Amino acid sequence: MANIDNKCKDLDVRDYFTENGYDHSKNSLEDLYSLQNETQSMYFEKQGKKPFSEYNIGDVVDFLMVTNHAIIDELHEMMDAVGGIEDGEGNAAWKPWKSTNPEVRNKKLSDLTPGDLKELKMEWIDVMHFVFNAGLAIGVTPQEFYNFYLSKNEENWNRQKNNY
Numbered sequence: 001m002a003n004i005d006n007k008c009k010d011l012d013v014r015d016y017f018t019e020n021g022y023d024h025s026k027n028s029l030e031d032l033y034s035l036q037n038e039t040q041s042m043y044f045e046k047q048g049k050k051p052f053s054e055y056n057i058g059d060v061v062d063f064l065m066v067t068n069h070a071i072i073d074e075l076h077e078m079m080d081a082v083g084g085i086e087d088g089e090g091n092a093a094w095k096p097w098k099s100t101n102p103e104v105r106n107k108k109l110s111d112l113t114p115g116d117l118k119e120l121k122m123e124w125i126d127v128m129h130f131v132f133n134a135g136l137a138i139g140v141t142p143q144e145f146y147n148f149y150l151s152k153n154e155e156n157w158n159r160q161k162n163n164y
Contacts, residue, residue: 011155015147016146016147016150017143017146018143022035022143028147029146032132033142033145034142037136039129040052040136052127052136054136055137060137060138063133063137064134067133067134067137070130071134073126074123074129075128077123077126078127079093081095081116082120083104083105083107083114084107084111084112084116084120085116085119086115086116089104091102092104092105
């Protein structure tokens with residue numbers, strides 16, 4: 001259930017996107033978001049599925065259910081990689097029953113091999129693919145993502161300043 005004690009429908013959303021000059025040329029967020037949209041469109045076409053623009057609410061719910069599972073699955077893979085996977089002990093970071101748990105938990109990310117750190121970051125990228133898909137499914141544009149994110153972040157700061 002969504003939180004009903006901190007609704008954002010009345011949150012003033014500034015146009016940070018335009019204020020920061022992103023409306024006059026392409027930008028990296030728009031590039032990534034557009035690429036994910038193209039990737040998803042290619043998949044839909046290949047699978048004979050209708051595009052997001054033709055989804056009804058039931059389709060959105062079904063898509064978000066699968067996307068939710070995919071995000072959770074990718075987060076699990078990220079958790080397995082956070083302690084490093086090259087030596088096979090990375091998942092000990094979250095498994096207290098493994099004898100190497102204390103040792104792995106005391107490592108720093110900088111202790112990981114370059115390959116293990118790259119694997120960890122690539123798992124985060126996999127999470128982001130599905131997060132972007134969720135946004136695409138509900139019609140979030142790059143500009144809205146940017147503006148809503150910064151506006152909500154500002155609101156979160158204000159909440160913290162006011163002992164939320």
